[in-house]
Amino acid sequence: MNRVTSWTWRHIIHYFGLLLAIYFIFFVELDPQNPSISKTLGIAIWMASWWVAEIVPLAITSLLPIVLFPAFGIMHGRDVSSTYFNHVIFLFIGGFLVALAIQKWEFHKRIALRIIHLFGLSPGRILFGMMAATAFLSMWISNTATAMMMVPILLAIATQFDSISTGSNYDKLVVGLLLAIAYSASVGGLATLVGTPPNLSFVRIYQIYFPELTEISFSQWFLFALPISIILFCAVWLVLYRMYIVKSNWSPTAESNTLVNKMISNLGKMSFEEKAVALVFVSMALLWMTRADIHLGQVRIPGWSGFFGHPSYINDGTVAIAMATLLFLIPSRRSESGYIMDWKTAEDIPWAIILLFGGGFALASGFKESGLSLWVGEQLGGLSSVHPIIMVLGICVLVTFLTELTSNTATVETILPVLAGLAVSLDINPLLLMIPATLSSSLAFMLPVATPPNAIIFGTNRIDVVQMVKTGFWLNLIGIVVVTLMCYYWGGWIFGFGVE
Secondary structure: OHHHHHHHHHHHHHHHHHHHHHHHHHHOOOOOOOOHHHHHHHHHHHHHHHHHHOOOOHHHHOOHHHHHHHHOOOOOHHHHHHOOOOHHHHHHHHHHHHHHHHHHOOHHHHHHHHHHHHHOOOHHHHHHHHHHHHHHHHOOOOHHHHHHHHHHHHHHHHHHHHHHOOOOOHHHHHHHHHHHHHHHHHHHHOOOOOOOHHHHHHHHHHHHHOOOOOOOOHHHHHHHHHHHHHHHHHHHHHHHHHHHHHHHOOOOOHHHHHHHHHHHHHHOOOOHHHHHHHHHHHHHHHHHHHOOOEEEOOEEEOOHHHHOOOHHHOOHHHHHHHHHHHHOOOEOOOOOOOEOOOHHHHOOOOHHHHHHHHHHHHHHHHHHHHOHHHHHHHHOHHHHHOOHHHHHHHHHHHHHHHOOOOOHHHHHHHHHHHHHHHHHHHOOOOHHHHHHHHHHOOOOOOOOOOOHHHHHHHOOOOOOHHHHHHHHHHHHHHHHHHHHHHHHHHHHHHHOOOOO
């Protein structure tokens, strides 16, 4: 019955969105002086409904602007195509190549187990250790890959715990730890631009709409988002500890530490390949952090790009590709190809996500070129009397619960162009509206379909939807409050827009 219901609603959204799009494209004139506005809105409805329904793959839906924008006179085909590859795309590709090398040589397992061992195995500490390992890895590796790596480690440890513990609610412990992996993957990804796709989408769309403004650098985003990630990390730990770990009544035995030590011992000594990957990974992170100037109030810390003749020519994508290329040049003692990285491994790059990025960038360009974003902003001009913090709160609530049902990236790429136009219409800093929407898209804690880490832990068959909804609802509310206040006050200081 559930499958039939899901099928029915997905197809209703799919075909209703298409019919509504056709109606706007051919029969509506929102602005008689500019018919492109109605046509762009129709195409946006078409893409949004297909992104929600997911009957057509997300990546294929993302290709629609290449056909529809030129066909309806919104953008030249050459200009639309060029939006699909840019420095943000190469930032993602370079970062993902390094992540694939880390996974290939299993350096991520060593990091995870060492962090767990560092914090110990009392109930609260093992929860913290699992979350810390997951959150740290998800800052640099995709949330999906992080969750897929951490779940087997958790289940291997948990299975042994079941055999060496007595008188405890073992199932409750496992549920709490599984939720910890999913939630900390989402929270950790907030901290860096490469941590989760919506962050990269925001950077590019912001640049499309406001090319005259200073770009958001890796270090600036990290400085802003890390405290938010830490606050949400603590909130997740506290909620899960109270709801699951305390009630599990589990306590470690001497065998517990022996188990983790054995898993670390099985990894053996750190190989040459692991050391090489670790060096490239750390170097890339440091280069990202220090590329651009860092401004802390009146204090300015110069970035290394200033040593070059044209520092503005160098961006975070330049660094990512440079370090990823290096992996194909470092000899390996164990690889068949003879090098740390090979193209066979690189083929695992998620090209579907890259096309999804491109589709969002094309849609944002269409919104701008047609004038649709400004038109929408003008229609919402009545919001000028609303206090900015109320607008931020409303955006956080809308996006947080919308992203429970839709792709995080697709949600951001649909709503950010509208918010950019609204900011221009209201004459307020666009970051005040766009950043909360970006962060809120990662606050998907309630449903298995909301985000891949949620789906991965649900696939273990050790957790049910009710448990996830019950826990995730409270974390959604906490996330809304934290993001609203931090974006309004902390963001104003970091990005230089004042609030009253």
